[in-house]
Amino acid sequence: MSDVIRTVLVDDHPVYRDGLSVLLSSIDGVEVIGTASDGAESLEVVARLKPDxxxxxxxxxxxxxxEATRRIVAQHPQIGIVVLTMSEDDETVFDAMRAGARGYLLKGxxxxxxxxxxxxxxxxDAIFGPSIAARIGEFFVGTISKDSALPFPQLTPREREILEMVAVGRSNQQIASSLxxxxKTVRNNLSNIFGKLHVAxxxxxxxxxRDAGLGA
Known part of the structure:
Protein backbone atom coordinates (compact mmCIF):
# COMPACT_ATOMS: atom_id res chain seq x y z
CA MET A 1 0.00 0.00 0.00
CA SER A 2 1.25 3.49 -0.83
CA ASP A 3 1.29 6.42 1.61
CA VAL A 4 -2.06 7.48 0.14
CA ILE A 5 -5.02 5.31 1.16
CA ARG A 6 -7.06 4.78 -2.01
CA THR A 7 -10.71 4.60 -1.00
CA VAL A 8 -14.01 3.69 -2.65
CA LEU A 9 -17.35 4.84 -1.16
CA VAL A 10 -20.51 2.73 -1.50
CA ASP A 11 -23.86 4.33 -0.55
CA ASP A 12 -27.20 4.55 -2.31
CA HIS A 13 -27.95 8.10 -1.12
CA PRO A 14 -26.21 10.45 -3.58
CA VAL A 15 -26.27 13.52 -1.33
CA TYR A 16 -24.71 11.65 1.59
CA ARG A 17 -22.25 9.86 -0.71
CA ASP A 18 -21.12 13.10 -2.34
CA GLY A 19 -20.82 14.84 1.01
CA LEU A 20 -18.77 12.00 2.47
CA SER A 21 -16.54 12.02 -0.61
CA VAL A 22 -15.79 15.71 -0.07
CA LEU A 23 -15.19 15.14 3.64
CA LEU A 24 -12.77 12.25 3.13
CA SER A 25 -10.96 13.97 0.28
CA SER A 26 -10.07 16.74 2.73
CA ILE A 27 -8.13 14.30 4.93
CA ASP A 28 -4.39 14.13 4.36
CA GLY A 29 -3.36 10.73 3.04
CA VAL A 30 -6.85 9.67 1.93
CA GLU A 31 -7.91 9.74 -1.71
CA VAL A 32 -11.43 8.89 -2.88
CA ILE A 33 -10.86 7.16 -6.21
CA GLY A 34 -14.42 5.98 -6.91
CA THR A 35 -17.99 5.59 -5.69
CA ALA A 36 -20.84 3.13 -6.16
CA SER A 37 -24.56 3.39 -5.49
CA ASP A 38 -25.26 -0.24 -4.51
CA GLY A 39 -23.49 -3.47 -3.63
CA ALA A 40 -23.56 -4.91 -7.14
CA GLU A 41 -21.99 -1.80 -8.62
CA SER A 42 -19.37 -1.82 -5.87
CA LEU A 43 -18.08 -5.19 -7.08
CA GLU A 44 -17.41 -3.74 -10.52
CA VAL A 45 -15.82 -0.55 -9.17
CA VAL A 46 -13.59 -2.44 -6.73
CA ALA A 47 -12.46 -4.93 -9.37
CA ARG A 48 -11.55 -2.10 -11.71
CA LEU A 49 -9.91 0.33 -9.27
CA LYS A 50 -8.51 -2.06 -6.62
CA PRO A 51 -8.67 0.36 -3.67
CA ASP A 52 -7.02 -0.12 -0.28
CA GLU A 67 -23.27 -9.56 0.63
CA ALA A 68 -21.08 -7.05 -1.20
CA THR A 69 -18.57 -7.18 1.66
CA ARG A 70 -18.55 -10.98 1.58
CA ARG A 71 -17.83 -11.05 -2.15
CA ILE A 72 -15.20 -8.33 -2.06
CA VAL A 73 -13.32 -10.01 0.80
CA ALA A 74 -13.48 -13.37 -0.99
CA GLN A 75 -12.16 -11.94 -4.25
CA HIS A 76 -9.81 -9.27 -2.84
CA PRO A 77 -8.77 -10.26 0.72
CA GLN A 78 -6.18 -7.49 0.83
CA ILE A 79 -8.90 -4.81 0.68
CA GLY A 80 -10.22 -3.56 4.02
CA ILE A 81 -13.94 -2.89 4.49
CA VAL A 82 -15.26 -0.21 6.84
CA VAL A 83 -19.03 -0.35 7.30
CA LEU A 84 -20.63 3.08 7.76
CA THR A 85 -24.36 2.71 8.25
CA MET A 86 -27.45 3.56 10.27
CA SER A 87 -27.94 -0.09 11.32
CA GLU A 88 -26.77 -1.00 14.82
CA ASP A 89 -28.81 -4.09 15.63
CA ASP A 90 -26.81 -7.15 16.69
CA GLU A 91 -27.75 -9.24 13.67
CA THR A 92 -26.53 -6.63 11.18
CA VAL A 93 -23.31 -5.93 13.11
CA PHE A 94 -22.31 -9.57 13.37
CA ASP A 95 -23.42 -10.39 9.83
CA ALA A 96 -21.08 -7.67 8.58
CA MET A 97 -18.22 -8.96 10.72
CA ARG A 98 -18.76 -12.53 9.60
CA ALA A 99 -18.71 -11.26 6.02
CA GLY A 100 -15.25 -9.83 6.65
CA ALA A 101 -15.74 -6.17 7.60
CA ARG A 102 -12.89 -4.95 9.79
CA GLY A 103 -14.52 -1.69 10.83
CA TYR A 104 -18.06 -0.72 11.78
CA LEU A 105 -19.20 2.84 12.43
CA LEU A 106 -22.59 4.49 12.61
CA LYS A 107 -23.52 7.35 10.32
CA GLY A 108 -23.07 10.51 12.30
CA ASP A 125 -6.29 -3.68 12.14
CA ALA A 126 -9.94 -3.86 13.16
CA ILE A 127 -11.80 -0.91 14.66
CA PHE A 128 -15.36 -0.26 15.79
CA GLY A 129 -17.34 2.70 17.07
CA PRO A 130 -17.84 2.92 20.88
CA SER A 131 -21.42 1.64 20.96
CA ILE A 132 -20.59 -1.18 18.54
CA ALA A 133 -17.48 -2.14 20.52
CA ALA A 134 -19.56 -2.33 23.69
CA ARG A 135 -22.07 -4.64 22.00
CA ILE A 136 -19.25 -6.83 20.70
CA GLY A 137 -17.78 -6.95 24.19
CA GLU A 138 -21.07 -8.19 25.64
CA PHE A 139 -21.25 -10.92 22.99
CA PHE A 140 -17.61 -11.78 23.59
CA VAL A 141 -18.10 -12.20 27.35
CA GLY A 142 -20.99 -14.57 26.70
CA THR A 143 -18.97 -16.52 24.15
CA ILE A 144 -15.86 -17.13 26.21
CA SER A 145 -17.93 -18.31 29.19
CA LYS A 146 -19.01 -21.40 27.28
CA ASP A 147 -16.96 -24.56 27.73
CA SER A 148 -15.21 -25.88 24.67
CA ALA A 149 -12.85 -28.83 24.20
CA LEU A 150 -10.84 -26.77 21.73
CA PRO A 151 -10.59 -23.02 22.32
CA PHE A 152 -11.86 -21.02 19.36
CA PRO A 153 -12.74 -23.86 16.98
CA GLN A 154 -13.62 -21.24 14.36
CA LEU A 155 -9.92 -20.42 13.94
CA THR A 156 -7.64 -22.22 11.51
CA PRO A 157 -4.57 -23.94 12.98
CA ARG A 158 -2.38 -21.11 11.69
CA GLU A 159 -4.65 -18.44 13.19
CA ARG A 160 -4.66 -20.26 16.53
CA GLU A 161 -0.86 -20.47 16.43
CA ILE A 162 -0.60 -16.73 15.79
CA LEU A 163 -3.13 -15.98 18.54
CA GLU A 164 -1.08 -18.01 21.03
CA MET A 165 2.01 -15.98 20.12
CA VAL A 166 0.08 -12.73 20.49
CA ALA A 167 -1.11 -13.90 23.90
CA VAL A 168 2.48 -14.23 25.17
CA GLY A 169 3.35 -10.75 23.96
CA ARG A 170 5.05 -11.42 20.63
CA SER A 171 5.08 -8.51 18.18
CA ASN A 172 3.97 -8.89 14.56
CA GLN A 173 7.60 -8.84 13.45
CA GLN A 174 8.57 -11.54 15.94
CA ILE A 175 5.65 -13.70 14.84
CA ALA A 176 6.58 -13.23 11.19
CA SER A 177 10.18 -14.23 11.85
CA SER A 178 9.24 -17.27 13.94
CA LEU A 179 6.72 -18.61 11.43
CA LYS A 184 1.57 -8.41 5.88
CA THR A 185 0.46 -12.04 6.14
CA VAL A 186 0.59 -11.80 9.92
CA ARG A 187 -1.51 -8.61 9.83
CA ASN A 188 -4.08 -10.26 7.55
CA ASN A 189 -4.30 -13.29 9.84
CA LEU A 190 -4.76 -11.03 12.85
CA SER A 191 -7.59 -9.20 11.10
CA ASN A 192 -9.28 -12.54 10.45
CA ILE A 193 -8.78 -13.52 14.10
CA PHE A 194 -10.31 -10.26 15.36
CA GLY A 195 -13.34 -10.77 13.14
CA LYS A 196 -13.85 -14.41 14.11
CA LEU A 197 -13.51 -13.69 17.83
CA HIS A 198 -15.72 -10.58 17.59
CA VAL A 199 -13.09 -8.45 19.32
CA ALA A 200 -12.20 -4.85 18.56
CA ARG A 210 -5.67 -15.92 28.05
CA ASP A 211 -9.15 -16.50 29.43
CA ALA A 212 -9.34 -19.56 27.16
CA GLY A 213 -6.02 -20.85 28.48
CA LEU A 214 -3.78 -19.85 25.59
CA GLY A 215 -0.44 -18.25 26.33
CA ALA A 216 -0.60 -19.13 30.00
Missing amino acids: VVVMDIQMPVMDGV ARQDDISRAIRAVAGG YLSP GRTEAVIAA
Whole structure:
Protein backbone atom coordinates (compact mmCIF):
# COMPACT_ATOMS: atom_id res chain seq x y z
CA MET A 1 0.00 0.00 0.00
CA SER A 2 1.25 3.49 -0.83
CA ASP A 3 1.29 6.42 1.61
CA VAL A 4 -2.06 7.48 0.14
CA ILE A 5 -5.02 5.31 1.16
CA ARG A 6 -7.06 4.78 -2.01
CA THR A 7 -10.71 4.60 -1.00
CA VAL A 8 -14.01 3.69 -2.65
CA LEU A 9 -17.35 4.84 -1.16
CA VAL A 10 -20.51 2.73 -1.50
CA ASP A 11 -23.86 4.33 -0.55
CA ASP A 12 -27.20 4.55 -2.31
CA HIS A 13 -27.95 8.10 -1.12
CA PRO A 14 -26.21 10.45 -3.58
CA VAL A 15 -26.27 13.52 -1.33
CA TYR A 16 -24.71 11.65 1.59
CA ARG A 17 -22.25 9.86 -0.71
CA ASP A 18 -21.12 13.10 -2.34
CA GLY A 19 -20.82 14.84 1.01
CA LEU A 20 -18.77 12.00 2.47
CA SER A 21 -16.54 12.02 -0.61
CA VAL A 22 -15.79 15.71 -0.07
CA LEU A 23 -15.19 15.14 3.64
CA LEU A 24 -12.77 12.25 3.13
CA SER A 25 -10.96 13.97 0.28
CA SER A 26 -10.07 16.74 2.73
CA ILE A 27 -8.13 14.30 4.93
CA ASP A 28 -4.39 14.13 4.36
CA GLY A 29 -3.36 10.73 3.04
CA VAL A 30 -6.85 9.67 1.93
CA GLU A 31 -7.91 9.74 -1.71
CA VAL A 32 -11.43 8.89 -2.88
CA ILE A 33 -10.86 7.16 -6.21
CA GLY A 34 -14.42 5.98 -6.91
CA THR A 35 -17.99 5.59 -5.69
CA ALA A 36 -20.84 3.13 -6.16
CA SER A 37 -24.56 3.39 -5.49
CA ASP A 38 -25.26 -0.24 -4.51
CA GLY A 39 -23.49 -3.47 -3.63
CA ALA A 40 -23.56 -4.91 -7.14
CA GLU A 41 -21.99 -1.80 -8.62
CA SER A 42 -19.37 -1.82 -5.87
CA LEU A 43 -18.08 -5.19 -7.08
CA GLU A 44 -17.41 -3.74 -10.52
CA VAL A 45 -15.82 -0.55 -9.17
CA VAL A 46 -13.59 -2.44 -6.73
CA ALA A 47 -12.46 -4.93 -9.37
CA ARG A 48 -11.55 -2.10 -11.71
CA LEU A 49 -9.91 0.33 -9.27
CA LYS A 50 -8.51 -2.06 -6.62
CA PRO A 51 -8.67 0.36 -3.67
CA ASP A 52 -7.02 -0.12 -0.28
CA VAL A 53 -10.26 0.48 1.64
CA VAL A 54 -13.98 0.38 0.85
CA VAL A 55 -16.39 2.42 2.99
CA MET A 56 -19.62 0.43 2.75
CA ASP A 57 -23.26 1.14 3.60
CA ILE A 58 -25.47 -1.83 4.52
CA GLN A 59 -29.05 -1.20 3.44
CA MET A 60 -28.93 -0.71 -0.35
CA PRO A 61 -30.95 -1.88 -3.37
CA VAL A 62 -29.84 -4.60 -5.81
CA MET A 63 -27.28 -6.04 -3.37
CA ASP A 64 -26.89 -5.11 0.29
CA GLY A 65 -23.60 -4.19 1.92
CA VAL A 66 -23.18 -7.47 3.80
CA GLU A 67 -23.27 -9.56 0.63
CA ALA A 68 -21.08 -7.05 -1.20
CA THR A 69 -18.57 -7.18 1.66
CA ARG A 70 -18.55 -10.98 1.58
CA ARG A 71 -17.83 -11.05 -2.15
CA ILE A 72 -15.20 -8.33 -2.06
CA VAL A 73 -13.32 -10.01 0.80
CA ALA A 74 -13.48 -13.37 -0.99
CA GLN A 75 -12.16 -11.94 -4.25
CA HIS A 76 -9.81 -9.27 -2.84
CA PRO A 77 -8.77 -10.26 0.72
CA GLN A 78 -6.18 -7.49 0.83
CA ILE A 79 -8.90 -4.81 0.68
CA GLY A 80 -10.22 -3.56 4.02
CA ILE A 81 -13.94 -2.89 4.49
CA VAL A 82 -15.26 -0.21 6.84
CA VAL A 83 -19.03 -0.35 7.30
CA LEU A 84 -20.63 3.08 7.76
CA THR A 85 -24.36 2.71 8.25
CA MET A 86 -27.45 3.56 10.27
CA SER A 87 -27.94 -0.09 11.32
CA GLU A 88 -26.77 -1.00 14.82
CA ASP A 89 -28.81 -4.09 15.63
CA ASP A 90 -26.81 -7.15 16.69
CA GLU A 91 -27.75 -9.24 13.67
CA THR A 92 -26.53 -6.63 11.18
CA VAL A 93 -23.31 -5.93 13.11
CA PHE A 94 -22.31 -9.57 13.37
CA ASP A 95 -23.42 -10.39 9.83
CA ALA A 96 -21.08 -7.67 8.58
CA MET A 97 -18.22 -8.96 10.72
CA ARG A 98 -18.76 -12.53 9.60
CA ALA A 99 -18.71 -11.26 6.02
CA GLY A 100 -15.25 -9.83 6.65
CA ALA A 101 -15.74 -6.17 7.60
CA ARG A 102 -12.89 -4.95 9.79
CA GLY A 103 -14.52 -1.69 10.83
CA TYR A 104 -18.06 -0.72 11.78
CA LEU A 105 -19.20 2.84 12.43
CA LEU A 106 -22.59 4.49 12.61
CA LYS A 107 -23.52 7.35 10.32
CA GLY A 108 -23.07 10.51 12.30
CA ALA A 109 -19.58 9.46 13.37
CA ARG A 110 -17.11 12.34 13.50
CA GLN A 111 -14.60 12.90 10.73
CA ASP A 112 -11.78 11.95 13.10
CA ASP A 113 -13.45 8.62 13.88
CA ILE A 114 -13.98 7.81 10.20
CA SER A 115 -10.41 8.83 9.37
CA ARG A 116 -9.04 6.68 12.20
CA ALA A 117 -11.12 3.69 11.06
CA ILE A 118 -9.91 3.99 7.47
CA ARG A 119 -6.28 4.22 8.56
CA ALA A 120 -6.62 1.32 10.98
CA VAL A 121 -8.28 -0.98 8.46
CA ALA A 122 -5.78 -0.01 5.76
CA GLY A 123 -3.04 -1.08 8.18
CA GLY A 124 -4.63 -4.46 8.80
CA ASP A 125 -6.29 -3.68 12.14
CA ALA A 126 -9.94 -3.86 13.16
CA ILE A 127 -11.80 -0.91 14.66
CA PHE A 128 -15.36 -0.26 15.79
CA GLY A 129 -17.34 2.70 17.07
CA PRO A 130 -17.84 2.92 20.88
CA SER A 131 -21.42 1.64 20.96
CA ILE A 132 -20.59 -1.18 18.54
CA ALA A 133 -17.48 -2.14 20.52
CA ALA A 134 -19.56 -2.33 23.69
CA ARG A 135 -22.07 -4.64 22.00
CA ILE A 136 -19.25 -6.83 20.70
CA GLY A 137 -17.78 -6.95 24.19
CA GLU A 138 -21.07 -8.19 25.64
CA PHE A 139 -21.25 -10.92 22.99
CA PHE A 140 -17.61 -11.78 23.59
CA VAL A 141 -18.10 -12.20 27.35
CA GLY A 142 -20.99 -14.57 26.70
CA THR A 143 -18.97 -16.52 24.15
CA ILE A 144 -15.86 -17.13 26.21
CA SER A 145 -17.93 -18.31 29.19
CA LYS A 146 -19.01 -21.40 27.28
CA ASP A 147 -16.96 -24.56 27.73
CA SER A 148 -15.21 -25.88 24.67
CA ALA A 149 -12.85 -28.83 24.20
CA LEU A 150 -10.84 -26.77 21.73
CA PRO A 151 -10.59 -23.02 22.32
CA PHE A 152 -11.86 -21.02 19.36
CA PRO A 153 -12.74 -23.86 16.98
CA GLN A 154 -13.62 -21.24 14.36
CA LEU A 155 -9.92 -20.42 13.94
CA THR A 156 -7.64 -22.22 11.51
CA PRO A 157 -4.57 -23.94 12.98
CA ARG A 158 -2.38 -21.11 11.69
CA GLU A 159 -4.65 -18.44 13.19
CA ARG A 160 -4.66 -20.26 16.53
CA GLU A 161 -0.86 -20.47 16.43
CA ILE A 162 -0.60 -16.73 15.79
CA LEU A 163 -3.13 -15.98 18.54
CA GLU A 164 -1.08 -18.01 21.03
CA MET A 165 2.01 -15.98 20.12
CA VAL A 166 0.08 -12.73 20.49
CA ALA A 167 -1.11 -13.90 23.90
CA VAL A 168 2.48 -14.23 25.17
CA GLY A 169 3.35 -10.75 23.96
CA ARG A 170 5.05 -11.42 20.63
CA SER A 171 5.08 -8.51 18.18
CA ASN A 172 3.97 -8.89 14.56
CA GLN A 173 7.60 -8.84 13.45
CA GLN A 174 8.57 -11.54 15.94
CA ILE A 175 5.65 -13.70 14.84
CA ALA A 176 6.58 -13.23 11.19
CA SER A 177 10.18 -14.23 11.85
CA SER A 178 9.24 -17.27 13.94
CA LEU A 179 6.72 -18.61 11.43
CA TYR A 180 8.60 -17.55 8.28
CA LEU A 181 5.74 -15.33 7.19
CA SER A 182 5.65 -11.80 5.84
CA PRO A 183 4.49 -9.05 8.23
CA LYS A 184 1.57 -8.41 5.88
CA THR A 185 0.46 -12.04 6.14
CA VAL A 186 0.59 -11.80 9.92
CA ARG A 187 -1.51 -8.61 9.83
CA ASN A 188 -4.08 -10.26 7.55
CA ASN A 189 -4.30 -13.29 9.84
CA LEU A 190 -4.76 -11.03 12.85
CA SER A 191 -7.59 -9.20 11.10
CA ASN A 192 -9.28 -12.54 10.45
CA ILE A 193 -8.78 -13.52 14.10
CA PHE A 194 -10.31 -10.26 15.36
CA GLY A 195 -13.34 -10.77 13.14
CA LYS A 196 -13.85 -14.41 14.11
CA LEU A 197 -13.51 -13.69 17.83
CA HIS A 198 -15.72 -10.58 17.59
CA VAL A 199 -13.09 -8.45 19.32
CA ALA A 200 -12.20 -4.85 18.56
CA GLY A 201 -8.43 -5.22 18.53
CA ARG A 202 -5.26 -6.80 19.85
CA THR A 203 -5.90 -6.12 23.54
CA GLU A 204 -9.29 -7.83 23.57
CA ALA A 205 -7.84 -10.72 21.54
CA VAL A 206 -5.13 -11.22 24.18
CA ILE A 207 -7.75 -11.19 26.95
CA ALA A 208 -9.85 -13.73 25.06
CA ALA A 209 -6.85 -15.98 24.45
CA ARG A 210 -5.67 -15.92 28.05
CA ASP A 211 -9.15 -16.50 29.43
CA ALA A 212 -9.34 -19.56 27.16
CA GLY A 213 -6.02 -20.85 28.48
CA LEU A 214 -3.78 -19.85 25.59
CA GLY A 215 -0.44 -18.25 26.33
CA ALA A 216 -0.60 -19.13 30.00
